[in-house]
Amino acid sequence: MSVQRAPVATAANEVTPVRRGREFLNVPGPTNIPGRILNAMHRPAVDFSGPEFIDIAMSCFRDLKWLFRTEGDVFIYAANGHAAWEAAMVNTLSAGDTILVPETGHFSTGWGETAESLGLKVKTVASDWRRAIDPAAVEQALRADADHAIKAVLMVHTDTATGVTSDIRALRAAIDAAGHPALFMVDAIASLATTELEMDAWKIDVVIGASQKGLMCPPGVALVAAGARALEAHATSSLPKRYWDWTARRAKEHYRKFCGTAPEHTIFAMREALNMLQEETLEGAFRRHERLSEAVRLCVGRWCEGGALQFNAVNPDERSNAVTTILLPPGVDTDTMRAMCRDNFSVAVGGGLGKLIGKAFRIGHMGDMNEPMILGCLAAVEAALKRLDVPIGSGGVQIAIDWLAQPPR
Ligand SMILES: *Cc1c(COP(=O)(O)O)cnc(C)c1O
Numbered sequence: 587m588s589v590q591r592a593p594v595a596t597a598a599n600e601v602t603p604v605r606r607g608r609e610f611l612n613v614p615g616p617t618n619i620p621g622r623i624l625n626a627m628h629r630p631a632v633d634f635s636g637p638e639f640i641d642i643a644m645s646c647f648r649d650l651k652w653l654f655r656t657e658g659d660v661f662i663y664a665a666n667g668h669a670a671w672e673a674a675m676v677n678t679l680s681a682g683d684t685i686l687v688p689e690t691g692h693f694s695t696g697w698g699e700t701a702e703s704l705g706l707k708v709k710t711v712a713s714d715w716r717r718a719i720d721p722a723a724v725e726q727a728l729r730a731d732a733d734h735a736i737k738a739v740l741m742v743h744t745d746t747a748t749g750v751t752s753d754i755r756a757l758r759a760a761i762d763a764a765g766h767p768a769l770f771m772v773d774a775i776a777s778l779a780t781t782e783l784e785m786d787a788w789k790i791d792v793v794i795g796a797s798q799k800g801l802m803c804p805p806g807v808a809l810v811a812a813g814a815r816a817l818e819a820h821a822t823s824s825l826p827k828r829y830w831d832w833t834a835r836r837a838k839e840h841y842r843k844f845c846g847t848a849p850e851h852t853i854f855a856m857r858e859a860l861n862m863l864q865e866e867t868l869e870g871a872f873r874r875h876e877r878l879s880e881a882v883r884l885c886v887g888r889w890c891e892g893g894a895l896q897f898n899a900v901n902p903d904e905r906s907n908a909v910t911t912i913l914l915p916p917g918v919d920t921d922t923m924r925a926m927c928r929d930n931f932s933v934a935v936g937g938g939l940g941k942l943i944g945k946a947f948r949i950g951h952m953g954d955m956n957e958p959m960i961l962g963c964l965a966a967v968e969a970a971l972k973r974l975d976v977p978i979g980s981g982g983v984q985i986a987i988d989w990l991a992q993p994p995r
Pocket of ligand 1: 615666667668669693742744745746773774775776796799805
């Protein structure tokens, strides 16, 4: 249960009494942590080299392979998603290597900047942040790299800033069509457990994830899955990597898997999250995200008919199942919008990131989410937009209700 702050008066809102009830968390991470996962962590610390903990941890390593759809190795770090970017690169690349990071938005920029800080040379394929990666442009960039200087292609699957999901299979096909040997790495932090992803079947060499999005866990666990080609590249990669080192973490001694004390409670949480996903099945989780996010998209589509708001993602079939990014008209500031939602309607929505700062807000709809949570969020946001006199088309929440009134397929 979240602690409610006293509302702050701004030019755009007015002070209301202390708020009661649950605050809705519709930021695109961290997401709602289910009671089952909170309860799983509510226990004393244990001996991390004892048999009970080792069993739980090993079962997580095993079932994370199921989640990533891989026979490769999974590494668990006590860290956030930014660390997974770094871990993926230091384990497979060497100083001075060139990589290709097709631009998707704030998160491809961030991954590229991390690469630069490690001494890698970064090439990109530019984008306007409103469309998925163009596989033909990537193919062209790879064909132009005749001497194969590019050692890896780094793709953000769902860019959480833009709300756009790119097509992994199309990008893989582009790499193959160019006949290029670069490693293929995918940031699936926002798409894991929300959107289909098949690491081995789609020939992805590295997939990274984090605990606090579709996995419903507290922030603080970064995941990296490595396939055979990535492990091969690891053998000769020279970037420094004490904490991140896959070789040390693949050692037989259990304690080395975490490079020190295991983050036990986050592992208890991960175990319960995996139990929940196995009960639902991945297919079930994907279908639920699809259905709930379609309710959001239908509603936002109606709001846009008022002429002031726009989907950031131009193409409907590229809109993500994890987060919807909505552009605000000039004159309506994101912070005002977020404060109105939070302080007057008890719903937390995300702001714009990178070049969308101040210009967009984001509705997160991933993780532990159901119909009343989605409808409550949409209704509250609709009320906030009305209170701010943003012109919106009417009937947004109604069309979401009508969609959800149909039985799930
Ligand atoms: C959230 C997110 C990140 C960063 O994760 P942190 O835990 O905030 O470091 C990276 N990539 C994507 C796609 C994300 O959604």
